[in-house]
Amino acid sequence: MKKSKLAYKLFTLSAAFLMLSCGGENHDETNEVNVVDTAGTGSDENFEDLFESPEIDYHLPSPLQVASIFKKSGLSYNSDATSKPDLVENYTTELNQMLNFGVYSADMAYCVLNEQSNEGRKYLQVITDLAEKIGMEAVFENKDLMERFDTNIEDKDSIEVLMIDIHERTEMYMDENDMQHQQAVHFAGAWTEGMYLGVYDFENNPEKDGVGTQIAEQMSILGNIIKGLADPKNDGMDIEWLIADMGSIENTFNEFESVNNYYEDPDAEELVLTTVEYNTLSELIKTLRTKITNG
Amino acid sequence: MKKTLTLLGLFSFAILFAQTATNLTEFKENIASQKAEAKTQLKPYRFDGSKVTYFNFKTYKQVKEVEIYLFNNTDYRFSFNGKSLPNDITIEIYDKDKTQGDRILLKTIDGLQGKNVLVESSELNDTYRAAKNSKGRLKRVFVDYIITPVPGAVNKKPTMKERGAVVLVMGYKN
Numbered sequence: 001m002k003k004s005k006l007a008y009k010l011f012t013l014s015a016a017f018l019m020l021s022c023g024g025e026n027h028d029e030t031n032e033v034n035v036v037d038t039a040g041t042g043s044d045e046n047f048e049d050l051f052e053s054p055e056i057d058y059h060l061p062s063p064l065q066v067a068s069i070f071k072k073s074g075l076s077y078n079s080d081a082t083s084k085p086d087l088v089e090n091y092t093t094e095l096n097q098m099l100n101f102g103v104y105s106a107d108m109a110y111c112v113l114n115e116q117s118n119e120g121r122k123y124l125q126v127i128t129d130l131a132e133k134i135g136m137e138a139v140f141e142n143k144d145l146m147e148r149f150d151t152n153i154e155d156k157d158s159i160e161v162l163m164i165d166i167h168e169r170t171e172m173y174m175d176e177n178d179m180q181h182q183q184a185v186h187f188a189g190a191w192t193e194g195m196y197l198g199v200y201d202f203e204n205n206p207e208k209d210g211v212g213t214q215i216a217e218q219m220s221i222l223g224n225i226i227k228g229l230a231d232p233k234n235d236g237m238d239i240e241w242l243i244a245d246m247g248s249i250e251n252t253f254n255e256f257e258s259v260n261n262y263y264e265d266p267d268a269e270e271l272v273l274t275t276v277e278y279n280t281l282s283e284l285i286k287t288l289r290t291k292i293t294n295g
Numbered sequence: 296m297k298k299t300l301t302l303l304g305l306f307s308f309a310i311l312f313a314q315t316a317t318n319l320t321e322f323k324e325n326i327a328s329q330k331a332e333a334k335t336q337l338k339p340y341r342f343d344g345s346k347v348t349y350f351n352f353k354t355y356k357q358v359k360e361v362e363i364y365l366f367n368n369t370d371y372r373f374s375f376n377g378k379s380l381p382n383d384i385t386i387e388i389y390d391k392d393k394t395q396g397d398r399i400l401l402k403t404i405d406g407l408q409g410k411n412v413l414v415e416s417s418e419l420n421d422t423y424r425a426a427k428n429s430k431g432r433l434k435r436v437f438v439d440y441i442i443t444p445v446p447g448a449v450n451k452k453p454t455m456k457e458r459g460a461v462v463l464v465m466g467y468k469n
Contacts (some may be wrong), residue, residue, distance in 0.1 A: 053348045058362040
């Protein structure tokens, strides 16, 4: 009984101190905040994580930038190439949902940049649905994004600005909730879809050298996507097959003669693969894309 | 006596925890506003994302590196905000990562503390071509944050005054 009374008093006093401290306006910067030695609670570990970035880090381009680069390279719109929105019902595991969140983000960027806003709207809807399933509903919760989309559906620039807002909100949400490790999973889906859309167009229009060059250039990102996927925080997602498949694509690419020649020539501006090399790379990308979108 | 000590210990913990939470909230709010400021400076380039690099000043020099991709036919602008720096740092931008002995220094930025500084990929490419005497272009850059040593810093128990961050916002020309 005595013990419980003491515990109650301690709790009350601690709570009072907490309230006073949180409400105070004066923050004495000289107060030592020992986040290491007060550890033992999860929140302190998170504080420490927040304040110490890794020694080596990277920035991956947004799906909109990738789509924009492909478009500038001559990529055409092919309505049959994108992943069908109704497949969303098949994605029941966390990994499938995250990967296809990325796939649909790339599809939405592709539609919007090609002035297919009505198609783009369908992808915004499935992205919103998937966000709810993967714990990111807060990014879309106000419904203002869909309203803005509908209001500006005829205005390509406004829709592109809206896409940037979605990207920024997603990035901020993941930063604030210590979900950065999952960004690589979303990006793996977006990257695969972007490459697939490039491959699809290039197969039908092999004269488009720019698209072929862009496919080769986007390969440079793959190493960091794999590193991100291999983050131990992603361990519970049965992600090994994805890392192995992407690793296999990277290894195959790095063994191409054109790739070796390109890196040995300091004056080389563009990497152009041979037809055989393109075909090999294309098959690997199509296989991976099928695995991801089939769930 | 034992109870009093326990009580004092718990009081200290509560104060410490509350202060940490307050400082953390304030720090995060500052970062968010600095990100917004850095983003404003990107215009007319299109926002592509941000990377906040957090660190603790220590008694020895540290280097943190961020790799950024530069794609063909695209111009980039990088907006660095140093308003969450309690001490100054140096930024060095290279063509290769820090393990490569033959890398080229493309740009140095001193005095970032309290400022927002812009860098464009075109100037980095010009420096690169001049140094290499070639027509090639940069396919990626490596941004190194050289975190200067601070005498008297508590390496194992960093305080808020030793914590710093650089906000980097990236944009591309559409």
